[in-house]
Amino acid sequence: MLPMTPQAHSPLRLAQIGPILALVVLVMAGNGMVVPMMSLYALQFNVSGALVGMMVTLFGVGRLVANIPAGMASERWGRKPFICLGPAIIVVGAFGAALADEFAPLLFWRFVQGVGSGVYLTVSATVLVQISRVGQRGRIIALYQGALLFGIGIGPGIGGFLVAWFGFAAPFWAFGIVALIALFVAIFCFEEPASEPIADGASGAPPPSLRGLLTSAPFLFLSLIHFGVFFTRTASQWVTIPLIGAATFNMPIETIGLALTLIATANFVMLPIVGPVVDRVGSRVVTICSTLATAVSLAMIALAQDLATFWAALALMGIAGAFNGPSVGAALADRMPRGLQGPAMGVQRVVGDAGFVVAPIFVGVIYDATTLGYEGAVWINAVLMAVAAALFAFGARRETPPKA
DSSP states (O other): OOOOOGGGGOHHHHHHHHHHHHHHHHHHHHHHHHGGGHHHHHHTTTOOHHHHHHHHHHHHHHHHHHHHHHHHHHHHHOSHHHHHHHHHHHHHHHHHHHHOOSHHHHHHHHHHHHHHHHHHHHHHHHHHHHHOOTTTHHHHHHHHHHHHHHHHHHHHHHHHHHHHHHOTTHHHHHHHHHHHHHHHHHHHHOOOOOOOOOOTTTTSSOOOOHHHHHTSHHHHHHHHHHHHHHHIIIIIIIIIHHHHHHHHHOOOHHHHHHHHHHHHHHHHHHHHHHHHHHHHHOHHHHHHHHHHHHHHHHHHHHHOOSHHHHHHHHHHHHHHHHHHHHHHHHHHHHTOOTTSHHHHHHHHHHHHHHHHHHHHHHHHHHHHHSSOHHHHHHHHHHHHHHHHHHHHHHHSTTOOOOOO
């Protein structure tokens, strides 16, 4: 069993982890209520398909805009003000969307919701990096990922019920109420993490700079993997896999839903062992292996000529993804010196959200402008993940992550 520092058992640390996990479940459940019905809601305004897609795009743009400023500001003024600010902005954006009677205001309020989401996701992840230590982060980040999955999982079912009974605006009202509860949790339950002196220059070495951190080869390679994780989720898991299932294997919509559920189920089932494995084996090794496994699963999907291979690839993708998220998060956190954690986490959120935003556009371009088809887009995704794993494996062999 891994040794734990005295701080690991302290009530103060629990006063941060517990509320953070509660916030993540609440806000992700609220967003999950809204996302499945957004396109149908947009159609009520008689707008084009491109504008329907803008409801998703502007949410991502809002997160991109907020990530780095939130990380930098939380480093200067503390974490709690921004842990509270994120849900507060979401409350305003959700209620504004519920009241919108035209499409342009609806788009604006989705952008506002994205800003609030960017603030709370960036700062909550920064808190977990700040209060954890090397050798513990795998378990803590796995808990964080579990909270995300749980919130996302319960949201759509509730949202569908609300639409059926109360109309398309109801999920936005519910999102606002849930975000309001999250705000009260942040105000009354979350405690500001204790700051520690930055001693990086005590030995005579110059203190680390944000520019030096972000331009270091290991951090760049990890950022590429982080980009690939988000890219894979939208480009392959959400867009191309359903299309390949329908076109290649004639899957009905309910079977495609089961295929995506298999990925999520495999991911969720593995979470209890992910944290201990990352902490014992090391984030670097698990990051390389899980990224390569993701690449293999994507290649299997692109090559699949029978259902057995296709289903096996989906299961492998779920298992690999379960290890990939926490290990990449822990590896990045291990390289964030104190005093730079907020800005560095903001940059990482931007990298991930960039993958989230550009992936659907990439799939469309590959399909429309080339003869590669959707399988070609999956192949390119597989190559991206394999190259990123190789770069990190060979480019970071001699690096020593900073102590945290």
